Amino acid sequence: MSLLEVRNLSVAFGRRPPTLTGIDFTIDAGARVGLIGQSGSGKSVTALAVMGLLPEYATATGSIRLGGTELIGRPDALFAPMRGNDLSMVFQEPMTALDPTMKVGRQVAEVVRLHRKSSREQARALTLDMLEQVDLPDPEQVYDAFAHQLSGGQRQRVVLAMALINQPDLVICDEPTTALDVTVQQQVLRVLRHNLDAVGAACLFITHDLAVLSQVCDQVLVMLDGAIVEAGELKSVFTDPQHPYTRGLLATARLDQVAPGSRLPTVADFYRRPERTPGTEVAG
Amino acid sequence: MSDPSTPDPSTPDDPAPVYAVRDLTRVYPGSRTVVAVDNVSLTVRRGQRLGIVGESGSGKSTLIRMLAALDRPTAGDIRLHGRSIIGVPERRLGFLRSAVQLVFQDPRSSLDPRMRVGDIITEPLRSRMMRHRSDVPDDHAARLTEVLEAVGLPADSARRFPHEFSGGQRQRIAIARALAPRPEVLIADEPVSALDVSVRAQVLNLLNDLVDRMGLTMIFVSHDLLVVRHVCDSVAVMRGGRIVEAGTTEQVYQRPQEPYTQALLAAIPTIRFER
Numbered sequence: 001m002s003l004l005e006v007r008n009l010s011v012a013f014g015r016r017p018p019t020l021t022g023i024d025f026t027i028d029a030g031a032r033v034g035l036i037g038q039s040g041s042g043k044s045v046t047a048l049a050v051m052g053l054l055p056e057y058a059t060a061t062g063s064i065r066l067g068g069t070e071l072i073g074r075p076d077a078l079f080a081p082m083r084g085n086d087l088s089m090v091f092q093e094p095m096t097a098l099d100p101t102m103k104v105g106r107q108v109a110e111v112v113r114l115h116r117k118s119s120r121e122q123a124r125a126l127t128l129d130m131l132e133q134v135d136l137p138d139p140e141q142v143y144d145a146f147a148h149q150l151s152g153g154q155r156q157r158v159v160l161a162m163a164l165i166n167q168p169d170l171v172i173c174d175e176p177t178t179a180l181d182v183t184v185q186q187q188v189l190r191v192l193r194h195n196l197d198a199v200g201a202a203c204l205f206i207t208h209d210l211a212v213l214s215q216v217c218d219q220v221l222v223m224l225d226g227a228i229v230e231a232g233e234l235k236s237v238f239t240d241p242q243h244p245y246t247r248g249l250l251a252t253a254r255l256d257q258v259a260p261g262s263r264l265p266t267v268a269d270f271y272r273r274p275e276r277t278p279g280t281e282v283a284g
Numbered sequence: 285m286s287d288p289s290t291p292d293p294s295t296p297d298d299p300a301p302v303y304a305v306r307d308l309t310r311v312y313p314g315s316r317t318v319v320a321v322d323n324v325s326l327t328v329r330r331g332q333r334l335g336i337v338g339e340s341g342s343g344k345s346t347l348i349r350m351l352a353a354l355d356r357p358t359a360g361d362i363r364l365h366g367r368s369i370i371g372v373p374e375r376r377l378g379f380l381r382s383a384v385q386l387v388f389q390d391p392r393s394s395l396d397p398r399m400r401v402g403d404i405i406t407e408p409l410r411s412r413m414m415r416h417r418s419d420v421p422d423d424h425a426a427r428l429t430e431v432l433e434a435v436g437l438p439a440d441s442a443r444r445f446p447h448e449f450s451g452g453q454r455q456r457i458a459i460a461r462a463l464a465p466r467p468e469v470l471i472a473d474e475p476v477s478a479l480d481v482s483v484r485a486q487v488l489n490l491l492n493d494l495v496d497r498m499g500l501t502m503i504f505v506s507h508d509l510l511v512v513r514h515v516c517d518s519v520a521v522m523r524g525g526r527i528v529e530a531g532t533t534e535q536v537y538q539r540p541q542e543p544y545t546q547a548l549l550a551a552i553p554t555i556r557f558e559r
Contacts, residue, residue, distance in 0.1 A: 039451060182548065214553075253481050255510045260534070266482070
């Protein structure tokens with residue numbers, strides 16, 4: 001049995017046509033699975049569905065099982081204790097993920113105290129240790145800082161600490177480095193890899209950047225218009241893509257292989273999506 | 285296309301640069317004084333495609349905001365075709381406004397959601413500073429059709445609102461607006477950073493194409509050296525408000541001299557096929 005089993009998952013918002021249409025995938029314990037696709041393809045909706053964070057007017061059907069526990073339709077009173085403990089999430093923008101009015105150390109410690117019996121001192125010690133694990137210099141000082149006093153990379157490492165401190169089975173990262181500079185991105189990815197290994201957590205890593213994905217993941221899911229069109233081992237998907245859309249994505253990502261100034265390949269060179277009704281969003 | 289109201293001081297042998305920037309400094313005073321741009325000098329020749337690269341906070345955006353006279357320097361001089369723009373009141377900056385246009389990072393915030401695309405694109409042509417200038421097109425409807433076609437948007441886009449378009453299409457609208465007054469210089473501030481990788485290629489192709497076809501001079505700001513290498517012939521690397529390295533793009537990309545440039549290059553993620 002896989003850690004996470006998603007079967008025939010569909011999500012619709014209100015009366016609009018479904019955003020996700022019958023997707024299936026599994027994540028084994030400790031696996032790193034990358035989810036790629038362009039904006040609007042349904043990547044984040046997938047993440048929110050697994051986290052049970054879809055808005056009330058959304059309807060999810062199908063099955064999402066984590067360690068055998070069905071998550072769809074699970075009442076929030078039973079779901080809330082799982083979040084931050086069995087599964088956790090890292091969002092793109094750390095400034096909005098952190099509370100600006102509360103010292104960041106307390107926010108990390110709060111995650112500990114919500115899920116297990118521990119004294120203030122124990123939680124603080126665990127937090128300081130975790131802040132060190134995510135390569136934050138001078139954890140004591142970071143503990144007492146507010147989010148706005150930290151740099152973007154430091155903030156995202158605090159969020160990683162929050163997501164990992166209870167050693168969850170699954171960490172969902174939604175574009176965790178998209179808002180960061182390249183040099184900082186490199187550090188954060190290194191910290192993420194190291195700590196996933198240390199905790200033994202599985203990871204669902206959402207990104208539109210194939211290079212970043214290849215630094216973290218060993219399996220890939222390709223999403224297009226709310227459906228998964230290709231899935232497999234990183235190496236086989238990246239070297240021998242089967243779906244024309246995947247081929248297009250790969251071609252556009254190889255900026256380093258195109259002569260400067262020459263025309264870049266685009267997804268449309270490989271895959272043209274069927275025409276939609278006018279007025280709906282079309283990529284380009 | 286130079287401003288016809290001012291004689292071009294350049295001779296054929298010695299073409300005056302489009303931009304000549306000398307010892308430019310911008311200090312933001314306050315409890316913690318920030319020197320955003322620190323003694324920067326550079327020249328931009330006609331037809332040049334200059335990339336400005338650096339991390340957040342390196343002063344890239346402050347520099348180009350001063351080039352576009354959206355912000356005023358604390359010290360130093362900026363000349364556009366030999367004519368200083370320092371201390372010139374806004375109402376007399378028409379020569380700059382028609383010659384220099386900007387494209388910003390996020391088309392979600394740079395386009396007014398309550399205006400129709402056609403009105404957005406022709407707004408610069410209706411501006412009080414531009415509408416009487418001989419170098420600015422006066423047939424707005426014709427110019428609208430031209431620029432929509434140039435950026436590859438259907439003609440009926442003019443009636444629609446920005447939210448009806450995807451991110452890449454919205455950036456095309458922003459580019460069309462910038463092109464409308466027939467500028468000579470296009471300043472693009474991280475124009476593809478908010479876009480998906482798959483859409484990025486289309487917008488970069490479009491920019492390369494337009495700069496070629498219209499003979500534009502381009503200043504392209506990015507944190508991504510790979511993107512800059514693709515669209516620019518020269519590059520200036522900024523750190524802490526200073527230009528730490530400059531040269532042709534190939535030179536800087538192939539043989540970076542500064543450790544900082546080397547670190548920037550090394551940090552660019554590349555695809556690995558096995559972890």
